[in-house]
Amino acid sequence: MVSWKILPFVVAVIFITPILIVFTSLFGEYSDNWSHLIEFVLLDYISSSILLVLGVSLGVLVIGVLSAYLVTNYSFYGKNTFEWALLLPLAIPPYILAYTFTGLFDANGDANILIRYLFNLNNNFVFFPNVRNITGAIIVFSFTLYPYVYLVTRSAFLNQSNSIKESGRLLGLGQIGIFSKISLPLARPAFIAGLMLVIMETLSDFGAVDHFAVQTFTTGIFRTWYGLYDLNTAMQLSSLLLMIIFLFYFLERFSREGISYTNDNSTFKTASVIGLKGLKSVLASSFCFIPIFIGFILPIIELSLWALETNVDIFNNKFLVGSFNTITLGLFTGLICALLAIVINFSIRFTKNKFLERLNSLMSIGYAIPGLILAVGITRFLVFSDQNVFTNINFVITGSLVGLFLAYIIKSYALANSSIESGYERISNSIDNSAQLLGSSGGKLLGRIHFPLMRTSFLTAVLLVTSEVVKELPATLILRPFNFDTLAVITYTYAAEERMYQAAMPSLAIVIIGIIPIIFLTKMIRSSRIKDS
C-alpha cells in the first residue's frame, strides 16, 4: 500500500520544484537590471497587461456569452452547425492568428491589396488600420480565446431549468429581462471561470504579443533573459507574473465551486427553444458566424493561399524534420502524462488517501503556469542539477530534451488527468471489490481490470496532450536542444523574419493537429444534445 503513495509524492515534488525555484529568486539579490526594470519598463508592462486583459475580457464575454445564449435558447439558420463550429478557433493558437492578421492587414497585406484592386486606388492607399498594436492583440486574443467562455457558459445555460425562466415570465419579464435578470446571473460562476482561463492564457502568451510588439510581462521576461542575459532578474519578473496568475487561478477554482447552484433542481425541465424567423434569424446567424470567420475560416484561407501560392518547396527537409520532432515529442509527452495520470488516480482510488487527492489537484496547477516561466524555472533547476548532482558522471542535462519534456509534462498533466479522472468516474467501486475478492489487487487490478476499461480515456488523454504540446511555443523556444526545431518554432522563426509564406505550412499543420480536441468536445456537445432531447 505504501509503494502506491510514493509515486504521486515524487511526481508532485518534481512538478513543484521549478515553480518554487522561480519564487526563491524573490529572496535573492536584486541586480541593476531590476532597478532599471522598475524605473523604466515595469509600469509599461503592468499598464499594457491590464489594458490587454480588460479588452480581451470584454471581447470574449460579448462573443462567448451571447453566442452561447443564442445557440442554447433560439433556433435559427445553421444553429446546429454553429453549436460545434464556434469551438473551431480553439485550434488556432493566438500567435498564428497574429501572423495571419499582419499578413492580411499590414500596409502591403492581402486585404489592403484587395481593396486597392477592387476600387482602383493607388499603391499608397491603406484602408485597414495598423494591427501591430494592443488593439490588434485584443482582437486576436478575443477571437481565439472566446471558446473557453462559450464552452462553459453554454453548458451552464443548458443546465438552467425552463421552469425558472417561466417563473420569470409569469412575474413580468420579457426575453431581454429573462436573459439579464435570470440566465446571466445564474451563469455567472461559469463564465467567470471561463474568463479566468482566458486571462491566464492572455497573460501567459508570448508569440502574439511579441509579434505585435506589445510590452507585457512575458516579452519583458524574454528580453531580460535573452537581451540582458540576466536569468535572476527574469525569474524575479516571472515571480510577479506568477503571483498575478495564481490569483486568477484561485478565482477560477472558486468560481467553479459555484457552478453547481445552477443545477440543483431535481425536477429539471429542458429549456424550450424559441424559433427566430426572417431578419432576427439572419442577425443571430451572422453574430455566430463572424467569430468563426475571423477566428478560423479567415486564417485557414489565408494560410492555405500562402502555402499554395508560394514557389518555395513547402515539404522541405526542415518542415518534415520539424513535423517528425513535433509529433514524436507530442505523442511521447502524451503517453507519459496519461501513464502518470492513470497510476496516480489508481493510487488515490486504491489507497483512498485524501492527501494524495489534494496532491493530484495541486499537480494540475501546471496548466496555469506560462510556458516561459516554466522554462525559466526548469533551466535554473537543470543547471543546479548539472552543477551539484551529475558532476561525478559528467552527465549534462541542461540543453537536452529532458527540460523540454519536463516543461511539457508539467504544463499538460492537467489535461491527461481530467480525461483519466472522468474515465475513473465511470468504473464502479463494486468492480474493484469483485476483482479484489477474486485475488486481483494492486498492480494486477490496475493492469487486468482498470487499464482495459480505461483504454478510451487513455487514448483521449494522449491525443489531448499531443495537440497541446504541438501548439506550445515559448517553453519550446527556450528549452529545445541546439538546432532542434518543432513546427511552432519554425513558424515563429519564419514569422519573426516576416517570411509569412514559409510560415504558412507549419502553421496549417499545427492547426490541423489542434482540431483533435475539438472533435472530442464536439462529441461531448452532441451527446449533451441527445440527453436534452
Place this chain on the structure above:
Amino acid sequence: MTQKILKIEDLTLSYANQKVLKDVNLELSKGERVSILGESGSGKSSLLRCIAGFEPVNNGKIFIKNKLVSSNNLMIPTEKRNVGMVAQEKALFPHLTVKKNISFGIERKKNKDEVVTELTNLFKITNLIDKLPRQISGGEQQRVAFARSLAPSPNLLMLDEPFSALDNELKQELYYELDKIFDKQELSILLVTHDHEEAKILTSRLFKLTQGSLISIE
C-alpha cells in the same frame, strides 16, 4: 354581477396530430376556486400552460378579465397576462435570497417592502428572508413560491400539483393556511391535481379532464 376572471371557449390543443385538449370550456369568477382532476398525461398541465401563455392554442379562445389573450391567431405574451403559477418544482431563483425572490415581480412598485413584509408574515417565513433557496427546506421553499406568485396581485393563481412533493403532515398544514389566505385575499384559484381530497379542501367546484374533455363532477 361578479367579474369574470377567466373564460375559456372551445379550446383545442394538439401535439403532433394528437389532441390533448378537445373543445374545453370553463369560466371562473373573481374569488372563485376551481379544481381540475385527472390522471398523469391527461392534459391538465397543458391547459394551465395555455392559460399562462406558454403554449399556443390550435383552436378556441382564452379571455382573462374579458380581454382576449389566446386564440389561433393571437398570443399575448405571458408577462402581460398578470397570472401567477405555483408548480411542484417551485422554480425559485437560486441566486436570489427569499426576500429578493418575493419582490422579483414588483421591483418597480413603491410599496414593495410593505408587500414583502405582509406576505412573509402571512406565510410565516419572516425569519428566512435573507436565506438562499438552497438553505431552506422543501416546505419552506413552497411557502416562498406561494408568496412570490402572490406579490404582483395576479388576476388568477394557477396551482399545478404544488403539494405533490411534500409529506402528508406538511400538506395538511399548508391546506389549512392557504385556505385562509385565499379567502382573505379573495383570490381566483385554478388548481390542477390528481388528489381528490386536496381538491375538495381547497376548492368549491371540481372538474375532471378525461381524454382531453373537461367534465364537471361536483
